Amino acid sequence: MAPYEPEQNTSETGELRVGRRKAARYVVPVAVAGVAAATIGLVPALATSGDPKLPDVTAQELIEKIAASDTEQLSGTVKISTDLGLPSFGGDMAGGLAQGGGSGGDDGGDEGSAADPQAKLMELATGTHTLRVAADGPDKQKLSVLDDAAEYSLIHNGDDVWAYDSKSNEVHHSKSAGKAGDSGKKDAPENLPEDVPSTPKELADEALKAVDDTTSVKVDGTAQVAGRDAYRLVIKPKQSGSTVGQITVAVDAKTGTPLKFTLSPSGGGSAVVDAGFTKVDFAKPEASTFDFTPPKGAKVTEGDDAKEFKGEASKGKEFKGGEDLNGLNVIGKGWNSIAELELPGGQGIPTGGSGDVPPDAQQLLDSLGDKVSGDFGSGTVFKTRLINALITEDGKVYAGAVTKDALVKAANAAS
Structure with a gap:
């Protein structure tokens, strides 16, 4: 299907916020990408089928539809592929990075836990993975990474954040940080980076921050994702010299929820991030979905003190971004x-x-x-x-x- 409209600018939707964000945003992008890809917020990209006929919309109208989306309840299966051109972050390498993060266990040692999200979610920075996701408002989310013979689950239920690695039979437990803010949403778990999106709407908002007079935005036809009719929003740099070719977001025609997120590099080849729903349901998940009790015999590590990456170079001190x-x-x-x-x-x-x-x-x-x-x-x-x-x-x-x-x-x- 042909695009609905000629290419247009959408400067009023926001500017690229580069400013004084943490240096990790630039210097350690792999860690950020890995964790971001693992959060329920990266609700993203899948091979599509068919071009449904939908009412014409402009790019501005579609952006406003995303902004107005209030989807807080969903469940489904997501397939994600990440190709940053880097070595695999699975297994020992991811574990070593987490130990450098100083999460530690009950005894205050450096061994850490195989279930620590800092290590496990890093693995999503490379390769292809299948995830099960569920969400019921800002206080209940669950993400499970499925493997051939094992499963890793991250469950946020109220004040508790549980992570369970069935392969090692280890559990990592931490607390949500702080009280609910003005929006009613509690802060992210203490042991995850602050800047990681945690809902589909936040992911779309992050992508749209790049929209200014250096960007073209257009609606480029329609698609069907996980059996849902969707519009394709294409965000593309006008400038030469960027490694970003374009970002494509498939937006659910009914709810405005992003169903697909694909980041293509300017150098061509496979997408850097291609992740999305194979199945999705916007009904309220069963309350039991977010229940968790450590299995009998599992090793439980308390991670309440693991608030930030604490690399060896900082000798255990909290990294404070621009201040350091x-x-x-x-x-x-x-x-x-x-x-x-x-x-x-x-x-x-x-x-x-x-x-x-x-x-x-x-x-x-x-x-x-x-x-x-x-x-x-x-x-x-x-x-x-x-x-x-x-x-x-x-x-x-x-x-x-x-x-x-x-x-x-x-x-x-x-x-």
């Missing part, structure tokens, strides 16, 4: 925005043979990085299919959803 960075600055605008900052100590990434990092970690760093040089000196560009980061030898960082050449150009201009 030197001169975080944003270069450019729109899709070509680049975060510029300085690493503590004025030193860049250790080079091979320095002995500053373990051999396996050095091998990983070298495999991800390209050596570059210019007026700024020399450094290494670490690549994914979406976010790239240039770290210079004198400890400056330039990062964004832009190409390697754009990072080098920004570093040269700033030197």
